Amino acid sequence: xxTDVVIVGAGHAGLAMSRRLGERxxxxxxxxxxxxxxxxxTERWDSLRLLTPTWQSRLPGFADASGEDPHxxxxxxxxxxxxxxxxxxxxxxxxxxxAVNSVRRTEEGxxxxxxxxxxxxxxxxxxxxxxxxxxxxxxxAAALPAAVASFTxxxxxxxxxxxxxxxxxxGASATGVQLAEEIQRSGRQVTLAVAEHIRMPxxxxxxxxxWWMDAxxxxxxxxxxxxxxxxxREVPSLQLTGNDQxxxxxxxxxxxxxxxxxxxxxxxxxxxALFSGALANQVALSDLKMNRLLDAIDGWVSEKGLxxxxxxxxRFEPTRIEASPPLALDLVRGGIRTVLWATxxxxxxxxxxxxxxxxxxxxxxxxxxxxxxxxxxxxxxxxRRRKSALIDGAGEDARELSAHLATHLDQRAGIDLLMRSTMxxxxxxxxSVLSASxxxx
Amino acid sequence: MTAVAExxxxxxxxxxxxxxxxxxxxxAPEAARFNWKATSKWVGGTHTRTHMKSFFxxxxxxxxxxxxxxxxxxxxxxxxxxxxxxxxEMVLTGxxxxxxxxxxxxxxxxxxxxxxxxATLEGSMDIQGILGIDSDVRNGFDGVTVKFEIxxxxxxxxxxxxxxxxxxxxxxxxxxxNPTNVTVSVS
Ligand SMILES: Cc1cc2nc3c(=O)[nH]c(=O)nc-3n(C[C@H](O)[C@H](O)[C@H](O)COP(=O)(O)OP(=O)(O)OC[C@H]3O[C@@H](n4cnc5c(N)ncnc54)[C@H](O)[C@@H]3O)c2cc1C
Numbered sequence: 160x161x162t163d164v165v166i167v168g169a170g171h172a173g174l175a176m177s178r179r180l181g182e183r184x185x186x187x188x189x190x191x192x193x194x195x196x197x198x199x200x201t202e203r204w205d206s207l208r209l210l211t212p213t214w215q216s217r218l219p220g221f222a223d224a225s226g227e228d229p230h231x232x233x234x235x236x237x238x239x240x241x242x243x244x245x246x247x248x249x250x251x252x253x254x255x256x257x258a259v260n261s262v263r264r265t266e267e268g269x270x271x272x273x274x275x276x277x278x279x280x281x282x283x284x285x286x287x288x289x290x291x292x293x294x295x296x297x298x299x300a301a302a303l304p305a306a307v308a309s310f311t312x313x314x315x316x317x318x319x320x321x322x323x324x325x326x327x328x329x330g331a332s333a334t335g336v337q338l339a340e341e342i343q344r345s346g347r348q349v350t351l352a353v354a355e356h357i358r359m360p361x362x363x364x365x366x367x368x369x370w371w372m373d374a375x376x377x378x379x380x381x382x383x384x385x386x387x388x389x390x391x392r393e394v395p396s397l398q399l400t401g402n403d404q405x406x407x408x409x410x411x412x413x414x415x416x417x418x419x420x421x422x423x424x425x426x427x428x429x430x431x432a433l434f435s436g437a438l439a440n441q442v443a444l445s446d447l448k449m450n451r452l453l454d455a456i457d458g459w460v461s462e463k464g465l466x467x468x469x470x471x472x473x474r475f476e477p478t479r480i481e482a483s484p485p486l487a488l489d490l491v492r493g494g495i496r497t498v499l500w501a502t503x504x505x506x507x508x509x510x511x512x513x514x515x516x517x518x519x520x521x522x523x524x525x526x527x528x529x530x531x532x533x534x535x536x537x538x539x540x541x542x543r544r545r546k547s548a549l550i551d552g553a554g555e556d557a558r559e560l561s562a563h564l565a566t567h568l569d570q571r572a573g574i575d576l577l578m579r580s581t582m583x584x585x586x587x588x589x590x591s592v593l594s595a596s597x598x599x600x
Numbered sequence: 601m602t603a604v605a606e607x608x609x610x611x612x613x614x615x616x617x618x619x620x621x622x623x624x625x626x627x628a629p630e631a632a633r634f635n636w637k638a639t640s641k642w643v644g645g646t647h648t649r650t651h652m653k654s655f656f657x658x659x660x661x662x663x664x665x666x667x668x669x670x671x672x673x674x675x676x677x678x679x680x681x682x683x684x685x686x687x688x689e690m691v692l693t694g695x696x697x698x699x700x701x702x703x704x705x706x707x708x709x710x711x712x713x714x715x716x717x718x719a720t721l722e723g724s725m726d727i728q729g730i731l732g733i734d735s736d737v738r739n740g741f742d743g744v745t746v747k748f749e750i751x752x753x754x755x756x757x758x759x760x761x762x763x764x765x766x767x768x769x770x771x772x773x774x775x776x777x778n779p780t781n782v783t784v785s786v787s
Binding site for chain 1: 774
């Protein structure tokens with residue numbers, strides 16, 4: 160089978176790209192190993208709500224909120240239904256239950272092997288997600304005592320899966336703080352190992368924090384405007400939750416609910432978890448970062464002369480920690496039955512047979528234009544702008560990348576044409592050449 | 601975020617060289633492997649002298665401009681001769697040197713002029729551990745505090761951020777706060 164562009168993955172990113180290619184009449188298919196919104200259907204825990212408000216899921220060519228509260232936070236079933244409506248509304252050419260098993264380069268583009276036949280295309284867009292694999296620190300996990308169960312966020316659905324007893328949650332970004340709270344509430348004592356994290360109020364000066372970051376242009380910061388792109392691409396998710404509207408889920412809230420805080424999990428020795436003694440600095444850094452963001456928001460408010468329209472600035476009590484947080488915890492004797500690794504996610508490119516990965520297995524790309532002609536990627540953290548990994552960021556990224564892709568197809572078409580005419584001694588316009596070069600004007 | 605106008609700041613740290621090294625090493629990560637070396641010799645009693653001259657880094661053997669040596673001993677209340685600082689004080693020396701260098705480098709990077717940087721360090725320890733009186737008491741520090749007094753062209757918040765960032769990038773701070781495998785052998 161042949162097409163101009165294969166999009167791998169029917170999450171919001173693949174769908175947004177499909178819509179953008181459709182606008183340019185570029186022939187394409189969206190190959191999806193499961194169903195539309197597969198990640199939301201199969202890889203998320205039960206209580207999860209989006210941490211971005213409903214208004215902040217703007218996808219290109221779609222403004223259907225179907226009677227939902229724009230300031231609410233969608234549940235998983237609501238998120239899935241939303242993406243299904245989107246796929247339907249834009250008539251995305253999705254081939255469901257079609258897993259891509261390999262992508263290879265060919266003379267004229269790419270060969271894509273799937274569980275349902277082979278495709279040849281001139282370009283490929285990787286929209287297969289940034290969170291396919293839960294990052295588990297392998298050496299640490301391997302050293303866990305046999306009596307302690309190990310869960311990733313992909314395996315976790317709700318607290319009833321866990322044995323009664325203590326739980327060590329490793330990681331205190333969005334996933335870690337949400338799961339620590341839910342598990343603590345279920346009556347299991349949670350110890351939370353805290354490494355780098357970013358504290359953030361849910362609401363500030365009468366508005367949702369996402370509203371401020373959107374309005375003040377903070378989410379629009381572009382990849383070519385930051386000094387240290389490698390660094391910002393590794394920044395952890397904000398400590399936010401869409402549950403219990405408006406509540407701040409920071410370490411102070413967790414401490415108040417009974418969660419015990421420890422430093423970064425630094426080692427496991429003789430059945431003992433060893434924690435870093437740097438917790439005080441971790442929370443200080445996080446408070447400083449939060450305050451810098453709030454300063455930026457306040458600066459924007461004064462610059463725009465909006466002081467009269469919103470409540471005055473507020474600052475939050477510094478993060479409280481014990482005078483001497485625990486440095487070691489004997490897991491078995493300390494009653495820990497489960498370790499939950501909320502240590503982040505990474506993409507899976509095991510099927511990508513194109514030499515475009517760096518030594519740490521990350522895709523080499525410049526704002527989504529991969530270091531291989533005709534190969535593109537969507538949905539990675541800070542791909543083109545700060546909001547690139549959010550649902551709300553896909554529209555603009557897809558617009559810019561589809562423009563680049565269209566130019567690439569045109570140039571290829573020109574080269575192919577030249578080759579053909581020199582080889583055959585005459586000019587033959589094939590239909591695919593014509594459709595590609597006319598569609599981008 | 602405060603906009604910092606282009607200004608001349610001189611803390612005596614060559615930030616361009618540091619940034620250049622960072623750039624070069626991210627392209628050639630093998631060269632980033634360093635081995636720091638010290639050789640020591642027992643002088644007598646609890647007195648030891650340790651020398652540092654050569655080390656390995658950037659893919660080859662390197663050397664200090666001259667050899668440094670430090671004496672460690674214990675004070676008279678330990679029935680020693682007090683010919684040098686205690687080894688645990690040398691740990692505080694390392695921490696002070698590392699954090700302060702970090703403060704200077706980060707200040708230079710952030711265009712903050714420093715006027716003075718003083719730190720007071722304390723490591724607290726219950727010597728029942730080393731004396732083997734109570735096996736529940738650990739040998740080493742049970743807590744370390746560092747108090748900085750910094751005079752600089754910056755707000756209190758900017759100074760706090762300097763100190764926080766220097767901890768984040770400090771080797772000795774990391775060595776003290778995280779477990780490290782230590783292998784001791786006899787030849
Ligand atoms: C726990 C969690 C909470 C999040 N909450 C929010 C939030 O509140 N708001 C927000 O804006 N963002 C949120 N995100 C970030 C982001 O929006 C989601 O990760 C989103 O699912 C990413 O969309 P995507 O289209 O890039 O990838 P995905 O939704 O993961 O879609 C990729 C698709 O590709 C398919 N696929 C993968 N490999 C193959 C293959 N080899 N062959 C065929 N198909 C394949 C998958 O089945 C999947 O359907 C969250 C992420 C996580 C992990």
